[in-house]
Structure formats: structure tokens, C-alpha cells
Amino acid sequence: MAARDMRASDADRERIAELLHEAVSDGRLTLEEHSExxxxxYQAKTLGExxxxxxxxxPEEQQPFRIDGxxxxALFGSSKREGRWVVPAKLPVAALFGTIELDLTDAILQRKHITLDVSALGGRLRLIVPDGVEVRITGRTVLATKDLRNPKPGPNAAEGPVVEVxxxxxxxxxxxxxxxxxRFRLRREA
Known part of the structure; x- marks a missing residue:
């Protein structure tokens, strides 16, 4: 299934409605356009719609979510993808003396098993993943480091998604x- 054809959630519709309310309040849309x-x-069924x-x-970088694959x-610089975006089943990533950061905390995973196909020379890949997502690094590494901070994926990892590098x-x-x-701290009043 193409990312554009994935079903939209109520939260996705609300996010778009909020942006349209802002557009009418600052004069970028007329009341008639806004209403239409x-x-x-609220009738839209897919992310593409x-x-x-x-x-x-x-502009593209401020859109509420991205659905491109x-x-x-990152060539001698950095590239970042964050916010609400659709992660395709296989995502090519290349870093030549650069840094790529992928934040999956608000992302929509197109499949339960995602493959990041990394080609990196002197490059860095930083993955931010929520609890319940297991990360497996199966690629070839030569004079490279793997840092799995807080590597335990959580109690529901058996049923959760897998991101394979x-x-x-x-x-x-x-x-x-x-x-x-x-962390919640309870304060004691004297």
C-alpha cells in the first residue's frame, strides 16, 4: 500500500482542521474557502486526501505530515526527519561525513517491520524511537560504533514494531x- 493510501486518523483530521482555522484567522483563506x-x-479517508x-x-517543511518515501x-551536513511522517517499509539513508536524525516518536510506520538501508562513510545515524519499538542493527559495520542507549524496548516489544538497520x-x-x-515527584508540604 502506498503511504498516500493509508487511512487517516481523527487526530490527523483535527491537525489539518487546526491549520485551516489558523489560515482563516490570519487572512490566507476566506470564510467560504475555509468552510468548504x-x-x-472531515470526509477525507486517506492521508493523501x-x-x-x-x-x-x-511550505513543505511545515506541512503537518509527510508521506513521501x-x-x-546528508553530505557534509545534516538531514532530519521528525514530527508526523509516514515511514515507508524500506527507507534508503546515506550519510557522507554527515548526520541523519530520524525521530520516530510521532511517525506512522507503514509496516510492522521497517528496514533502514544505510550507506554511510564517516557518517552518523541517530534514531529516536518510542517505547515498544525494537531496533535491530544487522548491517555491516567497519570501524563504527553502535550506541543503544536504554536498549530495552519495553514490555510489549514482542508485539511491537521492529526497525532494522x-x-x-x-x-x-x-x-x-x-x-x-x-518522572512525577510528590512534594511534601511541611
């Missing part, structure tokens, strides 16, 4: 990070 788009937003409603309002490339990493690093859990 809002009606169609939803992206059409904000395409003329925001294009490769990520394949390919070749030469003179670089892969770092997997899980967001820190918020």
Missing part, C-alpha cells in the same frame, strides 16, 4: 535513543 475545506477534511488541504498554505541524504557503515556511528520518561 473543513467539510472535505488530507495533504491537499494545506499544500498551498504551508524519498531517501534521506541494514547496509554498510564505515567509520561512523549508529545511536538509538528513547525519549526520557517523565
Amino acid at each position: 475545506r473543513i467539510e472535505r477534511v 488530507l495533504t491537499a488541504f494545506t499544500r498551498d498554505l504551508l 524519498r531517501a534521506l541524504l 541494514t547496509g554498510t557503515l564505515l567509520l561512523g556511528s549508529v545511536k538509538v535513543v528513547r525519549p526520557k520518561r517523565k
Whole structure:
């Protein structure tokens, strides 16, 4: 299934509706255009349908979510993908003396098993994954480091998604990070 054909959630529709409300309040949409788009937003069934409603309002990097499966490339610099985006079943990643950061905390995984096909020379890959997502590094590494900070994927990992890092990493690093859990402290009043 193409990412555009994936079913949209109520939260995805609400995110688009909020952007349309902002657009009408700052004069980028007329009340009539707003009303027409809002009606169609709540009728939309797929992510591809939803992206059409904000395409003329925001630049690509500010869109509420991305549904392209294009490769990520970092040449002597950095590349980052975060926020609400669809992670394709196989995502090519290439870093030549650069850094790629993939934040999967709000991402939509197209399949339960995602493959990151990494080609890196002196490059770094930083993965931010939520609890319940298992990361497996099966690719070839030559003079490279693997840092699995907080590597335990959580209690539901057996049923959870898997992100497999394949390919070749030469003179670089892969770092997997899980967001820190918020701790609640009880204050004692004297």
C-alpha cells in the first residue's frame, strides 16, 4: 500500500482542521474557502486526501505530515526527519561525513517491520524511537560504533514494531535513543 493510501486518523483530521482555522484567522483563506475545506477534511479517508488541504498554505517543511518515501541524504551536513511522517517499509539513508536524525516518536510506520538501508562513510545515524519499538542493527559495520542507549524496548516489544538497520557503515556511528520518561515527584508540604 502506498503511504498516500493509508487511512487517516481523527487526530490527523483535527491537525489539518487546526491549520485551516489558523489560515482563516490570519487572512490566507476566506470564510467560504475555509468552510468548504473543513467539510472535505472531515470526509477525507486517506492521508493523501488530507495533504491537499494545506499544500498551498504551508511550505513543505511545515506541512503537518509527510508521506513521501524519498531517501534521506546528508553530505557534509545534516538531514532530519521528525514530527508526523509516514515511514515507508524500506527507507534508503546515506550519510557522507554527515548526520541523519530520524525521530520516530510521532511517525506512522507503514509496516510492522521497517528496514533502514544505510550507506554511510564517516557518517552518523541517530534514531529516536518510542517505547515498544525494537531496533535491530544487522548491517555491516567497519570501524563504527553502535550506541543503544536504554536498549530495552519495553514490555510489549514482542508485539511491537521492529526497525532494522541494514547496509554498510564505515567509520561512523549508529545511536538509538528513547525519549526520557517523565518522572512525577510528590512534594511534601511541611
